[in-house]
Amino acid sequence: xxxxxxxxxxxxxxxxxxxxxxxxxxxxxxxxxxxxxxxxxxxxxxxxxxxxxxxxxxxxxxxxxxxxxxxxxxxxxxxxxxxxxxxxxxxxxxxxxxxxxxxxxxxxxxxxxxxxxxxxxxxxxxxxxxxxxxxxxxxxxxxxxxxxxxxxxxxxxxxxxxxxxxxxxxxxxxxxxxxxxxxxxxxxxxxxxxxxxxxxxxxxxxxxxxxxxxxxxxxxxxxxxxxxxxxxxxxxxxxxxxxxxxxxxxxxxxxxxxxxxxxxxxxxxxxxxxxxxxxxxxxxxxxxxxxxxxxxxxxxxxxxxxxxxxxxxxxxxxxxxxxxxxxxxxxxxxxxxxxxxxxxxxxxxxxxxxxxxxxxxxxxx
Amino acid sequence: xxxxxxxxxxxxxxxxxxxxxxxxxxxxxxxxxxxxxxxxxxxxxxxxxxxxxxxxxxxxxxxxxxxxxxxxxxxxxxxxxxxxxxxxxxxxxxxxxxxxxxxxxxxxxxxxxxxxxxxxxxxxxxxxxxxxxxxxxxxxxxxxxxxxxxxxxxxxxxxxxxxxxxxxxxxxxxxxxxxxxxxxxxxxxxxxxxxxxxxxxxxxxxxxxxxxxxxxxxxxxxxxxxxxxxxxxxxxxxxxxxxxxxxxxxxxxxxxxxxxxxxxxxxxxxxx
Numbered sequence: 054x055x056x057x058x059x060x061x062x063x064x065x066x067x068x069x070x071x072x073x074x075x076x077x078x079x080x081x082x083x084x085x086x087x088x089x090x091x092x093x094x095x096x097x098x099x100x101x102x103x104x105x106x107x108x109x110x111x112x113x114x115x116x117x118x119x120x121x122x123x124x125x126x127x128x129x130x131x132x133x134x135x136x137x138x139x140x141x142x143x144x145x146x147x148x149x150x151x152x153x154x155x156x157x158x159x160x161x162x163x164x165x166x167x168x169x170x171x172x173x174x175x176x177x178x179x180x181x182x183x184x185x186x187x188x189x190x191x192x193x194x195x196x197x198x199x200x201x202x203x204x205x206x207x208x209x210x211x212x213x214x215x216x217x218x219x220x221x222x223x224x225x226x227x228x229x230x231x232x233x234x235x236x237x238x239x240x241x242x243x244x245x246x247x248x249x250x251x252x253x254x255x256x257x258x259x260x261x262x263x264x265x266x267x268x269x270x271x272x273x274x275x276x277x278x279x280x281x282x283x284x285x286x287x288x289x290x291x292x293x294x295x296x297x298x299x300x301x302x303x304x305x306x307x308x309x310x311x312x313x314x315x316x317x318x319x320x321x322x323x324x325x326x327x328x329x330x331x332x333x334x335x336x337x338x339x340x341x342x343x344x345x346x347x348x349x350x351x352x353x354x355x356x357x358x359x360x361x362x363x364x365x366x367x368x369x370x371x372x373x374x375x376x377x378x379x380x381x382x383x384x385x386x387x388x389x390x391x392x393x394x395x396x397x398x399x400x401x402x403x404x405x406x407x408x409x410x411x412x413x414x415x416x417x418x
Numbered sequence: 419x420x421x422x423x424x425x426x427x428x429x430x431x432x433x434x435x436x437x438x439x440x441x442x443x444x445x446x447x448x449x450x451x452x453x454x455x456x457x458x459x460x461x462x463x464x465x466x467x468x469x470x471x472x473x474x475x476x477x478x479x480x481x482x483x484x485x486x487x488x489x490x491x492x493x494x495x496x497x498x499x500x501x502x503x504x505x506x507x508x509x510x511x512x513x514x515x516x517x518x519x520x521x522x523x524x525x526x527x528x529x530x531x532x533x534x535x536x537x538x539x540x541x542x543x544x545x546x547x548x549x550x551x552x553x554x555x556x557x558x559x560x561x562x563x564x565x566x567x568x569x570x571x572x573x574x575x576x577x578x579x580x581x582x583x584x585x586x587x588x589x590x591x592x593x594x595x596x597x598x599x600x601x602x603x604x605x606x607x608x609x610x611x612x613x614x615x616x617x618x619x620x621x622x623x624x625x626x627x628x629x630x631x632x633x634x635x636x637x638x639x640x641x642x643x644x645x646x647x648x649x650x651x652x653x654x655x656x657x658x659x660x661x662x663x664x665x666x667x668x669x670x671x672x673x674x675x676x677x678x679x680x681x682x683x684x685x686x687x688x689x690x
Binding site: 159 | 433436437440443444445447448511513514515516518519521522523524525526
């Protein structure tokens with residue numbers, strides 16, 4: 054995203070930061086075309102409930118949902134502090150959509166408790182919808198209206214809102230502002246979805262696979278847009294299939310499988326990722342055997358073809374010994390690399406959809 | 419009075435008016451949607467009215483054919499706008515996820531539905547003006563001041579019945595692709611026994627009772643009463659209006675049942 058757009062966002066930022074106590078005046082009615090006297094009662098209630106909201110944007114306790122005999126959610130609990138980017142990962146059918154749609158107010162829970170911005174999403178309260186922006190997965194829009202008309206139309210539903218131009222610039226659709234929605238490309242449509250979710254200046258934004266169908270450059274742009282949202286103190290609840298997206302955006306990720314959360318933590322630490330052994334790989338120089346490679350503190354070492362794989366919890370020391378040995382003998386270690394398991398490795402291991410782990414175990418043994 | 423029009427209510431009513439404008443803008447921009455509403459009835463009006471101009475219907479006491487046919491095709495146009503168009507567009511809104519998107523906004527559901535109905539009423543006014551205007555200008559139809567109350571009441575009841583039925587029937591339409599087929603299969607055959615194209619005289623009694631059960635014939639005959647030169651009084655046809663009123667009740671119930679269902683909630687047994 055160009056710095057101009059970020060500056061624009063900052064310029065209109067509400068006096069709000071995630072760590073700041075909630076006693077500040079959060080609703081800036083001055084920017085609304087309505088005068089304070091004309092603010093409807095549900096919106097005035099809105100201000101008062103904000104003081105109760107404390108630090109949690111989302112609070113879920115033992116959430117359950119069944120469809121007949123099928124248990125889609127089997128006791129899910131988590132909390133999302135305000136200002137956090139929280140990411141829900143999981144294979145298809147894990148219950149992600151069910152969980153998100155309960156929080157968005159589209160589905161009713163069977164048991165357990167859920168609070169979104171301190172309110173019960175099941176009652177579908179208007180004051181909640183005033184403060185939540187939703188980007189649904191593959192969701193149609195009134196195709197015969199233009200980008201500007203749609204942003205204006207969805208904006209008018211909100212008492213507190215951003216201006217049309219500001220939102221269109223933020224998602225970089227300025228050149229398309231007078232183009233009908235049906236004429237937009239897939240990526241442009243997705244940015245329009247984001248614009249329609251942001252125009253109400255929400256405190257919490259649900260993003261369901263927001264960059265599906267984006268080219269790599271557009272994804273990077275969308276990521277920085279999302280990042281800048283949390284700099285404003287917005288909370289982002291994200292679901293995605295892309296591990297790099299979760300890695301880049303999320304403060305914390307939760308991995309779901311079969312209706313349960315099986316791991317939760319920061320992308321760098323989830324599933325004990327930071328404690329996992331690193332892997333050192335290189336091509337064994339011609340004329341040398343595995344036994345010639347110096348013994349380093351390691352969990353194991355093996356030879357796959359001409360590739361050496363050393364698994365170690367002390368990658369710095371191990372790498373120094375090996376490179377020192379190579380320099381002493383004037384050897385060129387081709388394809389030398391030190392890697393840690395990626396978020397994707399951990400994810401696949403946790404969700405049981407990989408045999409990568411068994412390979413790793415074998416190598417260690 | 420101030421308790422009735424609180425700032426919130428006033429704002430919501432403003433939202434309805436504004437939403438009607440957007441609905442109208444979208445409607446008139448979409449050409450394919452106008453076909454059912456405008457092109458079909460006007461095409462039939464021009465074809466049949468021209469072919470039969472100057473003919474008289476002996477079965478209806480010798481009144482000019484077009485005094486019978488123009489209100490008949492007006493009924494057809496109203497049904498196309500309210501029932502056919504509403505059912506198809508609601509099925510599309512549902513299948514494309516637009517209803518779901520709207521549900522996620524602070525716009526109250528009633529306000530959105532009111533705006534969609536309000537927009538439909540404007541289209542009904544337009545089709546009525548064009549049909550009657552053409553009828554008067556080209557086909558010798560007379561608009562009498564005395565029967566205007568009958569025209570207004572019949573149009574209002576017909577619009578109410580078919581609009582609510584159009585929204586309500588969406589519950590029974592599995593997907594948007596099936597919608598045009600289903601609603602036209604319901605409407606078209608009925609028009610042939612419902613006094614739209616020709617008078618229902620000499621029709622087998624069974625067919626006649628079927629036609630009288632459904633709301634199309636009451637609307638067509640109600641409008642034909644208004645334009646029948648033999649009509650004395652305000653142009654009310656009590657029996658037809660009663661049937662339309664009953665169907666409005668049915669339509670309102672069906673519509674509310676359709677609207678009450680949470681949009682994202684799948685049916686029991688359907689996995690997430």
